[in-house]
Amino acid sequence: MSGEAIAFYVLAAVTLGSGVVVVTSPNVVHSAVALVPTFLGVTGIYVLLSAEFVAVIQVLIYAGAITVLILFVIMLTEGGTGIRARQRNEQGAIGAAVAAAMAGLLIAVAVRTPWARLPGTLPTYTPGAIGQSFLGPNLLVFEGTSVVLLVSLVGAIVIARKEE
């Protein structure tokens, strides 16, 4: 087995293992903290896929910002009091069945489809290539995200503020 394959299996184990903790832990704070190794595992996967800029952004946004936001909200609501209420609804068995069926379907599709391949090579310097695409074909996407960010900022402030 090559080093890359070993790295892949280790990272997949970290991602899925802590993902299971996120999904099943009875304590919401433990779930939120377990999100960090999940995100870091996915970061490693991005590195293996030679997308290093996306990888560092994953750490910066997911592990550094979204996790903090989630922890804040847990501490602001009654989730912060630890294990108290029942965390799971009565659909546990059905939910597991649906998720397993979905996983089977997706894996079957992933394995059986003969994926098309376009020629070309990955750029070695990803931030530069991404920047170039923002200056060219993705210019509108770039400006569009700023509008999306503005809208969500305004919306979230309106929702979260106390009514006077």
Next chain:
Amino acid sequence: MLLDWGYVAVFAIVGAILAALPLLVIWLIAPRSAYPQKLETYESGVPTIGQAWSQFNVRYYLFSLVFVVFDVEIIYLYPWAVVARSGGALAFVEILIFLVILTLGLVYAWRKGALEWV
């Protein structure tokens, strides 16, 4: 490039082991003489009342909310900064529009008092 990140991974793993090493040492040599009062949560000398896990001011959330939006804005500036030299006027105008739209968000948050600590 994979080699670079291999080094970072080794750094993280070995670093975590090194940081945990002192904890192993104290587990081996530190004395143990705990009794109930010693294991009590510190609250300036008076008996602890209730759990600390209670609810806090919503202000904390508003700040982290504005933070997340601006943090996401920043990730788009890094790739732009790398190519801005070759991009010329187009790059400048592009970033100007981007920043103006986001400044509107900052102004809105400011006017609505999301940046006030009451």
Next chain:
Amino acid sequence: MPALTHYLVLSALLFCLGLFAVVTRRNGVAILMGIELMLNAANVNLVAFNKFAAPGAMQGQVFALIVITLAACEAAVGLALVLAAYRSLETVYVDEINVMKW
């Protein structure tokens, strides 16, 4: 060398973990965590297809960035909704939130 299929299988499993959390969790915040897992799984797919199926274009990675942006926006607004619900109904458990207007 892990091939495209390896990454797709990993992403499918991660997606279904997220799906399971969304379907079975009662706490609104935990449901949002499930959604974040699903978005991460989608991102793994985008970046994997970028490398294996269309390495010349950067579309996969660019759209992974866009998805991260949308995930952040979704988290900000979604958690604000949870907070607002908690303030007016005093619960974060979605099966107890059963009135439209308070």
Next chain:
Amino acid sequence: MPWWLELIRAIVGTIILFTGVAVVAAMFGVLLERKISGWMQSRLGPKHVGPQGLLQTLADTLKLLQKENIVPHRADRAIFATAVIVVPLAALLDYVVIPFGTTRWGPLIFRDLNVGVVYFAATSSLVVVGILMAGWGSNNKYALLGGLRSAAQMVSYEIPMGLSLITVALMAGSLSTVTIVNAQAGLWYIVAQPVAFLVFLTAATAEVNRVPFDLVEAESELVAGYFSEYSGMRFALFQLGEYGEMFAMAGMAVTLFLGGWRGPVLPPVLWFVIKLYALIFVFMWVRWTYPRFRIDQLLNFSWKVLIPVSLLNLVATAFVVMVMHR
């Protein structure tokens, strides 16, 4: 190079860097802080252990090693124990991209990542998670309040810090720290970008929770903030994280604005160390000179002063870059 040689190289490098930070930054940093504070307050500071008190921190570390290791029975054990490793590790990960000097074989750096600047921003943002874990895991009111305040403060100052990092990246046209240092061969960026430098320094002071931004510890109201409940060696590990982060921020400021290892006559590594300690001295000088901010003043300062100023600075820099590279 065969893979096992690379592995050994990486492990040895990590151990050297780790012990270096622990000894030079944490141990010597604590001693320096005590000496400088003594000097500024017309007293002597530690004097008895070793010549001129040089071994004081070593003695303190040995003492802390023998201290009892208390976990409050109400604490969340798993999170309480993990936070101790997360905080110093997140601080130490910053050092991967800081170039300490240059030798015949190339720059002296753990690894020159080509997204170095973003990597630095990302790892320093991980500290916040560790601090929130410590605050929540202790189940102590002071600790939780300290942790929440610290998180609100650190996230607020991450934005101006990121904006000044981008300004420098824009000047150099690269995200790699070595390239940024090389781009300063002619002119240090402190001359070209004084505003970004001041913003970075202020944000760095806030990121490492030092006076005048030390609401987190605020001895007089919050006991010791998020590490109130940590005793013995665990306390020492938090100190390692705090001083390690401070030296990393100073090292990054040297790299980005003060020309890194560049300088005449003296060897490059020495230049780096001189600049580093000059900045550390500034941090300590500020600590013993200014009173603490209130939390509303602190957050206002970031959102209503630093962020608008650094946004304007960024646009102005972008304009100049556009005109120069026509």
